[in-house]
Amino acid sequence: MLTLGNYLIVSGLLFAIGLGGVLLRRNILVIFMGLELMLNAANLSLVAFARHGATAVGLPDYNAQVLVFFIITVAAAEVAVGLAIIVALYRQRQTAHVEDLNQLKF
Amino acid sequence: MLGSAVAVVLLRNPVNSAMCLVLSFLALAGLYITLDAFFIGIIQVLVYAGAVMVLFLFIIMLLDLKAEARRRLNLAASAGGIAVIGGFALLLVQVVKSLPSAAHPFPALNPDAPSDVVGVGTTLFSHFNLPLQIIGVLLLVSTVGVVVLSRRTLR
Structure with a gap:
């Protein structure tokens, strides 16, 4: 039988993998995919806690699921804006490699 | 799911990364469904595996990205990154193990619920x-x- 701890560990490992993508990769699109993985890890732990905190009448905690719904919506908006920024950046610089974007570096 | 998530980070070609990300999102939708969150699972498939990934693939096509050239890695920075991730994962396992309610199975759901x-x-x-x-x-x-x-x- 799966417990809350199993889901929390999977969610944390997913977050760690996303963080690894953000820290280790140099392609700006793959960094973005790492961000998506981290958002999904947060969603997974929220849904696991919703199932864990089921009420006395045997319903899952719908507040958490509504929060997950909001997170998914905000993530979709964030992806659209972020990708538009990446495209604008690529038009200016012809690169998607973060080490070539050092204009603001002191 | 974790395997395809690792592949997203490790694969060199962004198109392969995006495909593995789709696989990871679909598996995550399956996990939501095992947690009796059917609505969230369907939304995950529709929004992430559908809309967001189409956007990603479209942008990859638009930018015409090739597989990343093998550049010299900044070794110290990579080691630091791996240390941060490893420390985070270890800390997380410790916290989850020390959580008393983490080992309990989930409470039963009402089968007649809407x-x-x-x-x-x-x-x-x-x-x-x-x-x-x-x-x-x-x-x-x-x-x-x-x-x-x-x-x-x-x-």
Whole structure:
């Protein structure tokens, strides 16, 4: 039988993998995919806690699921804006490699 | 799911990364369904595996990205990154192990309960009506922002 701890560990490992993508990769699109993985890890732990905190009448905690719904919506908006920024950046610089974007570096 | 997530980070070609990300999102939708969150699972498939990934693949096509050239890695920075991730994962396992309620199985659900679309919808439109409308405005603003950003000449 799966417990809350199993889901929390999977969610944390997913977050760690996303963080690894953000820290280790140099392609700006793959960094973005790492961000998506981290958002999904947060969603997974929220849904696991919703199932864990089921009420006395045997319903899952719908507040958490509504929060997950909001997170998914905000993530979709964030992806659209972020990708538009990446495209604008690529038009200016012809690169998607973060080490070539050092204009603001002191 | 974790395997395809690792592949997203490790694969060199962004198209392969995106495909593995789709696989990871679909597996995550399966996990939501095992947690009896059917509505969230379906939304995950529709929004992430559908819309977001189409956007990603479209942008990869538009930018015409090739597989990343094998550049010299900044060894110290990579080691630091791996140390941070390893430390985080270790800490997380410790915390989850020390959590007393983490080892309990989930409480049983009422089998006669209405489907969770009803529950989520009722909560969304009664308790969270104002946030829902704010989210709508946010989506409108981001749409307008994307249109402004992707104009040929930025003023």
